Amino acid sequence: MARVRRSERIGAIVNILCNNPNQTIAFNHFTEMFKASKSTISEDIAIIKELFDKYEFGEVETVVGAAGGVRCIARSFKKDIGFIEDICGKLAVADRILPGGILYMTDILFTPKIVQEFGKMLAAQFRHTQPDFVVTVETKGVPIALMTARALDCPVVLARRESKVTEGSTLSINYVSASSKRIQTMSMVKRSVQRGQRGLIIDDFMKGGGTVGGLIDLLHEFEAEVVGVGVIMSTKDPKEKKVKDYRSLMELDLGDENEPKVIVKPSMWLKEG
Amino acid sequence: MARVRRSERIGAIVNILCNNPNQTIAFNHFTEMFKASKSTISEDIAIIKELFDKYEFGEVETVVGAAGGVRCIARSFKKDIGFIEDICGKLAVADRILPGGILYMTDILFTPKIVQEFGKMLAAQFRHTQPDFVVTVETKGVPIALMTARALDCPVVLARRESKVTEGSTLSINYVSASSKRIQTMSMVKRSVQRGQRGLIIDDFMKGGGTVGGLIDLLHEFEAEVVGVGVIMSTKDPKEKKVKDYRSLMELDLGDENEPKVIVKPSMWLKEG
Numbered sequence: 001m002a003r004v005r006r007s008e009r010i011g012a013i014v015n016i017l018c019n020n021p022n023q024t025i026a027f028n029h030f031t032e033m034f035k036a037s038k039s040t041i042s043e044d045i046a047i048i049k050e051l052f053d054k055y056e057f058g059e060v061e062t063v064v065g066a067a068g069g070v071r072c073i074a075r076s077f078k079k080d081i082g083f084i085e086d087i088c089g090k091l092a093v094a095d096r097i098l099p100g101g102i103l104y105m106t107d108i109l110f111t112p113k114i115v116q117e118f119g120k121m122l123a124a125q126f127r128h129t130q131p132d133f134v135v136t137v138e139t140k141g142v143p144i145a146l147m148t149a150r151a152l153d154c155p156v157v158l159a160r161r162e163s164k165v166t167e168g169s170t171l172s173i174n175y176v177s178a179s180s181k182r183i184q185t186m187s188m189v190k191r192s193v194q195r196g197q198r199g200l201i202i203d204d205f206m207k208g209g210g211t212v213g214g215l216i217d218l219l220h221e222f223e224a225e226v227v228g229v230g231v232i233m234s235t236k237d238p239k240e241k242k243v244k245d246y247r248s249l250m251e252l253d254l255g256d257e258n259e260p261k262v263i264v265k266p267s268m269w270l271k272e273g
Numbered sequence: 274m275a276r277v278r279r280s281e282r283i284g285a286i287v288n289i290l291c292n293n294p295n296q297t298i299a300f301n302h303f304t305e306m307f308k309a310s311k312s313t314i315s316e317d318i319a320i321i322k323e324l325f326d327k328y329e330f331g332e333v334e335t336v337v338g339a340a341g342g343v344r345c346i347a348r349s350f351k352k353d354i355g356f357i358e359d360i361c362g363k364l365a366v367a368d369r370i371l372p373g374g375i376l377y378m379t380d381i382l383f384t385p386k387i388v389q390e391f392g393k394m395l396a397a398q399f400r401h402t403q404p405d406f407v408v409t410v411e412t413k414g415v416p417i418a419l420m421t422a423r424a425l426d427c428p429v430v431l432a433r434r435e436s437k438v439t440e441g442s443t444l445s446i447n448y449v450s451a452s453s454k455r456i457q458t459m460s461m462v463k464r465s466v467q468r469g470q471r472g473l474i475i476d477d478f479m480k481g482g483g484t485v486g487g488l489i490d491l492l493h494e495f496e497a498e499v500v501g502v503g504v505i506m507s508t509k510d511p512k513e514k515k516v517k518d519y520r521s522l523m524e525l526d527l528g529d530e531n532e533p534k535v536i537v538k539p540s541m542w543l544k545e546g
Contacts, residue, residue, distance in 0.1 A: 007280040007317075008324045014284045015330050018291035019347070020386070033328075044280075051281045055306075057288050074292070098441050106440055106462065110431060112423035113293070139431065142415040150385035158383060158412065167379055168371050189379065 004034045009044050017048070017060065017072035021120075022127070022153040026069040045070050058120075074151065075124045081270055083117055084249055088264040091250075097262060101254050105233070109143050109204055118249060119147025121270075122202060122230040125247050126152070129227035131200035133157045133193065135219065137186060137211055141203040144232055148202045157192045157199070159218055161185065173218050178208020178242050186214045188222070195223040206234040209242035216243070233264075277307045282317050290321070290333065290345035294393075295400070295426040299342040318343050331393075347424065348397045354543055356390055357522055361537040364523075370535060374527050378506070382416050382477055391522060392420025394543075395475060395503040398520050399425070402500035404473035406430045406466065408492065410459060410484055414476040417505055421475045430465045430472070432491055434458065446491050451481020451515050459487045461495070468496040479507045482515035489516070506537075 012033070016025060030041045049060040058074035087108060096104045108114055122144070131152060136145035137159040149156045160170075162185065172187040193199065199219050201212055212229055219226050234241075234248035237256075248267050255261035285306070289298060303314045322333040331347035360381060369377045381387055395417070404425060409418035410432040422429045433443075435458065445460040466472070472492050474485055485502055492499050507514075507521035510529075521540050528534035 005320075007283045007320055010280045010284045011287045011321055011324050012328055012330070014287040015291055015325075015328075018288055023386075047278075047280055048284055051284050052288070054281075055285055055288075057285075104441060104464075106431065107428065107465065110419070110422075110429040112419055112429070113296075113426065115419075116423065139411040139415065139433070142412065143419050143429070146383070146385055146388075146416050146419060149383075150389065153386065155380065156383040156385070156416070158379070160412070168377060191377075192380065 004036065006044065006047075009034050009036065009041075010047060013044060013070075014048060017070065018074075020072075020153070021074055021151050022071055022123070024063050024067065024069040024071045026067075029069070073124065073127065074120045080117075080121050081266060084121075084266040084270060087114065088250055088266060091252075092262045092264045094262060097254070097260075103233075103252055103254070103262070103264075105204075106140060109140055109232070112143075112147075115143045116147045116150075118144055118232055119149075120151045121249060122148045122247070123151030126200050126228045126230060129200060130198060131227050132197040133199055134202050135159060135188075135193075135199045135215060136202050137161070137215060140205070144204055145202045148200070148230070152200075157188065159186050159188045159215060162187065171218070171221055173214065173221055175214030175217060176210060178210030178213070178238075184210075184214065186211075186218055188218055193219070193222045193224050197222075197224045198227045199224045200227050201229045203231050204233065206231045206241065206243070206246065206248065208238055209246075212246070213242040234267075277309065279317065279320075282307050282309065282314075283320060286317060286343075287321060290343065291347075293345075293426070294347055294424050295344055295396070297336050297340065297342040297344045299340075302342070346397065346400065347393045353390075353394050354539060357394075357539040357543060360387065361523055361539060364525075365535045365537045367535060370527070370533075376506075376525055376527070376535070376537075378477075379413060382413055382505070385416075385420075388416045389420045389423075391417055391505055392422075393424045394522060395421045395520070396424030399473050399501045399503060402473060403471065404500050405470040406472055407475050408432060408461075408466075408472045408488060409475050410434065410488060413478070417477055418475045421473070421503070425473075430461065432459050432461045432488060435460065444491070444494055446487065446494055448487030448490060449483060451483030451486070451511075457483075457487065459484075459491055461491055466492070466495045466497050470495075470497045471500045472497045473500050474502045476504050477506065479504045479514065479516070479519065479521065481511055482519075485519070486515040507540075 052060050060072050062070050133155050134145045134149040135157045145156045167189045169190040170187040174183050201215050216226050229246035231248045233250045236253040251267050253263040325333050333345050335343050406428050407418045407422040408430045418429045440462045442463040443460040447456050450457050474488050489499050502519035504521045506523045509526040526536040
């Protein structure tokens with residue numbers, strides 16, 4: 001087998017890193033794949049690190065030690081703000097206001113190339129919490145939960161508004177919706193979470209925080225730990241939410257009955273980086 | 274600005290192609306990004322094509338003409354069979370059989386790195402049909418629909434088992450479940466599909482084909498065209514399904530009451546490539 005050129009190795013390594021976000025790929029994998037020395041691969045990785053930095057593709061991290069290797073965390077603060085501002089512009093149109101003061105954003109939530117970027121942003125915020133799984137409640141939270149979990153390399157666990165017969169034993173709780181004040185039920189399949197696991201709550205939208213509060217109670221029933229709460233959009237009102245500690249990408253202000261409006265803006269912390 | 278090295282350009286181009294599957298990136302984008310001539314970029318692309326082929330990462334296609342550029346279609350038949358066989362092994366365990374002869378596979382469906390590969394495989398099957406959107410029914414179909422749509426670069430449209438007040442006007446149909454023979458309702462938000470659009474139906478599981486049949490009826494109500502049907506798993510029985518023309522990645526055989534078993538195998542067409 002002919003010696004593999006540097007440009008070819010670099011192209012192949014970038015492809016593998018991009019398709020396996022946040023997974024540590026052992027140096028040995030590359031030395032065997034290219035029949036190259038570890039020092040050659042290290043030089044390749046150094047070039048990749050530099051180019052990811054230069055073009056703001058994200059971070060390439062080298063992990064030392066026995067389980068050592070390299071991993072890629074797609075992330076760019078500067079680009080994120082511009083991206084979020086574009087989406088805010090698309091959302092802030094009167095045509096999107098539905099009866100009950102709700103903003104139609106299902107089309108955005110279900111467009112893979114948009115929700116993939118949202119997922120990377122939320123993953124970057126919570127990567128240090130090292131979740132074992134991402135948890136969300138059906139249905140509109142699924143795409144953002146899946147894309148956040150993809151970027152973190154962990155599975156999604158799904159809570160349901162009713163217990164389905166098709167998935168075996170479930171554990172259920174009741175909670176009060178913060179907006180409607182009605183009692184709701186939420187269930188999760190027993191085999192889906194083990195005691196002591198770390199769960200990251202991800203959802204599309206937060207108003208009063210009732211649903212997220214329900215998810216927190218449900219995880220406690222499983223004796224699992226809640227390591228963070230992230231949503232795509234939260235509302236300006238009510239200011240007092242059931243959940244205090246959360247990160248949202250955008251904030252929605254619909255005004256009140258006397259002065260209705262549609263203002264969507266990136267959350268403050270995004271600008272602070 | 275110093276001249277950009279070939280290895281750096283190749284790493285950057287691969288990153289952009291991987292993060293934007295099935296999207297045509299104009300050559301101009303790269304000539305401006307690297308301040309390089311078109312012939313230089315063409316040479317880079319030729320090297321990338323070769324390495325994608327050599328390592329079975331998928332296909333890199335060059336598009337000529339005014340809207341010309343390059344795009345990447347992640348795909349590898351040889352690897353796919355091995356991947357599917359591994360998953361079949363994980364699924365074919367008695368512990369996964371639930372009351373009613375259903376196989377528990379939610380954990381597989383909600384693991385991003387698995388469902389991402391399923392999505393690439395289904396996308397490769399249906400890319401030639403050039404869908405405007407992928408459509409699925411909540412909830413377990415969402416991850417595979419999203420990942421297939423990601424690989425095709427189109428949005429997902431969601432049908433629901435009930436109409437939700439939070440999304441505006443809906444169009445509903447009734448259909449008969451093939452397994453339970455019960456009448457069911459399925460709704461879709463009116464603004465989500467335009468007349469004449471091309472819809473690709475993607476779901477997680479097909480037994481009698483009633484749900485997919487309902488989705489076909491629903492798309493017809495929207496005067497949209499159904500360009501294909503793909504599922505992750507179909508059952509051996511009943512052999513006669515409501516839907517004749519579909520592609521599934523795996524086939525499930527649970528035997529009968531006298532001789533229960535769990536056999537999961539890759540669908541035949543996968544082996545034929």
